[in-house]
Amino acid sequence: MAAQVDVLVVGAGPSGLALGVDLARRGVDALVVERADGLSPGSRGKGLQPRTLEVFHDLGVLDAIRAAGGTYPVGMVWRDGRRVGEYRMFDAPEATEGVPFDEPWMVPQWRTQEILLARLRELGGRVAFRREAVGLAQDGDGVTVYFADGTELRARYAVAADGGRSTVRRALGVGMVGEAVDPFPALVADVRITGLDRDNWHFFPGGEGAGGGEVAGGGEGGDRLMAICPLAGTEDFQLVARFPEGTAVDLSPDAVRDLVAARSHLRREDVNEVRWTSDFRPRAALADRFRAGRVLLVGDAAHVHSPAGGQGLNTGVQDVYNLGWKLGAVLRDGAPASLLDTYEEERRPIAAGVLRLSRSVHRGETRRGGATRQLGLGYRTSSLTEETRGNPGPVRAGDRAPDATVNGLRLFDAFRGPHWTLLTADADVARVYGAGVFLIRPDGYVGWAGETPEGLAEYVGRVGAEGAYRTLG
Structure with missing residues (x-):
């Protein structure tokens, strides 16, 4: 057929x-x-x-x-209705020419x-x-x-x-x-709330006066953690809450309001709207x-x-x-x-x-x-990867191809589209990539790298890229 x-x-x-x-x-x-x-x-x-x-x-x-x-807000830890400390969600990135987008976007x-x-x-x-x-x-x-x-x-x-x-x-x-990552069931909901600022991601580690787990260094806290995050570009907050093992998670709007009142200084009526709910168990x-x-x-x-x-x-x-x-x-x-x-x-x-x-x-x-x-992930050991230089520089075949400006053109703009891109010997290329010639795959990884173009034609024929690349440099 x-x-x-x-x-x-x-x-x-x-x-x-x-x-x-x-x-x-x-x-x-x-x-x-x-x-x-x-x-x-x-x-x-x-x-x-x-x-x-x-x-x-x-x-x-x-x-x-x-x-x-928008960018991720700074975490704010609450206890007994008081702000007790900030919590940085991410380690500070190092801005470089090759990384134009250096932090997550929400x-x-x-x-x-x-x-x-x-x-x-x-x-x-x-x-x-x-x-x-x-x-x-x-x-x-x-x-x-x-x-x-x-x-x-x-x-x-x-x-x-x-x-x-x-x-x-x-x-x-x-x-x-x-496998289960932890035994605690969880709830996620999109809500509209009065009484919380939109400049912080609000963490309630153990509920009001309930003790419980801390917001650990990068971890997800204890089995009574509740976090309420403003969602940039909307009027909503995302609420995530964890429950003790074996809890049957109630997804009803009334249950969400009860949860907020039980685990924070907010009142039930401060939850103006529950727009969406779901439950999950991290695995x-x-x-x-x-x-x-x-x-x-x-x-x-x-x-x-x-x-x-x-x-x-x-x-x-x-x-x-x-x-x-x-x-x-x-x-x-x-x-x-x-x-x-x-x-x-x-x-x-x-x-x-x-x-x-x-x-x-x-x-x-x-x-x-x-x-x-995810900027450091690559395909150095792939059968599609050929590194022919005896002394590779900072960027090797299989690596993500970084951004740069070559002859006044931004590489990421040149890479856009369904084609391969050949970077020939150029001072601007060498400044970021190291010396050599680089063939960039359509998904922005270096497929082939050599000191000269020798051997490139054979690679292009093997991967079926004939006539499918543009040359810069």
């Missing part, structure tokens, strides 16, 4: 929408399907790391993201999704709501996805972006191994595989994170940034289908490492800071 679309993306969360944007700008015929009536509500993953801001710059949504959010997840959806539609991409995938079958030519309404759709490739309880992953029979899990035939897993369908350190949404965006250009190369540029094997090769070890990091942050063993910004 002939394919009706090139790529079917199941799930319209941040990962699915970002992949839709990337594929649309590459001219790939893709459809994003979502079982719900619309985008999911709630602030959920509100922290966008610097590396994700760089991706959003490339995808053409950074200005909207910057306008919709945007409610619902707003990030709206921005990505608007960009997708601007590029001519499509999203179909109320399309619940319930099963699939695949062969050597494509994937057939079956929907709850009895219809089906044929695609050359399918991508599971349908969350931690992924229907697609289960239909594939791909296992996911995980970490990793899928056994990120690819099964013509189906690939991204985001929470591939890895589930503790919310500590803001890693889950960001890692999902990095997944699709890695996958999007490879699907485009195979489907539009004549690259070998084996290029898609490098998606799991590159992303699964990264996800495993980020899971270890988020667990460590959750338990207070690691501060939020350099590692959580």
Whole structure:
């Protein structure tokens, strides 16, 4: 049966929408399907790391993201109705020329999704709501996805972006191994509150007069912690509360008001509106595989994170940034289908490492800071990486390609788009990258580096990048 679309993306969360944007700008015929009536509500993953801001710059949504959010507020610890000390959420970054976005940016997840959806539609991409995938079958030519309404759709490739309880992953029979990060159930809610300033992230470590856990150095506090954070660009606050093990979390508005009154100096009536609630138990899990035939897993369908350190949404965006250009190369540029094997090769070890990091942050063993910004992640050991210099400089093949100004042009502006970029010997390049010639992948990592262009043509032919790069320097 002939394919009706090139790529079917199941799930319209941040990962699915970002992949839709990337594929649309590459001219790939893709459809994003979502079982719900619309985008999911709630602030959920509100922290966008610097590396994700760089991706959003490339995808053409950074200005909207910057306008919709703000910097992280300073934490304020309360006890018995008094402010007892500030709490810095992140270690101070080191601003450099190569890192234009040096600190996380806070945007409610619902707003990030709206921005990505608007960009997708601007590029001519499509999203179909109320399309619940319930099963699939695949062969050597494509994937057939079956929907709850009895219809089906044929695609050359399918991508599971349908969350931690992924229907697609289960239909594939791909296992996911995980563990609880801690035993305490938690509640997250978007609320409107009077009586708290919007300049601070407010922490109530143990409730009024209740004792309990402290806000540990980078950790998530005790089993009665409540935190209320202003959501930049909105009138809302995000409330997160933890409960003793075995507690049945009540998500009703009245229960949220009772909780605020019990654990802070605020009154029930100070909670003007409860706009959205959800419960969760922090866990970490990793899928056994990120690819099964013509189906690939991204985001929470591939890895589930503790919310500590803001890693889950960001890692999902990095997944699709890695996958999007490879699907485009195979489907539009004549690259070998084996290029898609490098998606799991590159992303699964990264996800495993980020899971270890988020667990460590959750338990207070690691501060939020350099590692959580995701700028140091790379692919030095990938089969797509070739470093041919005998004495590499500060930037090696496989590393993130830093920003710089070369002949008056900002590199991040030159990198924007679906192409590869060749940086030839230039004083400005050498100042940031070190001496050499560098071929930058479409996802902003150095694929090949050499002292001269010798050997570059062979690499370009191997990865299917002929005619797909521009030269600077």
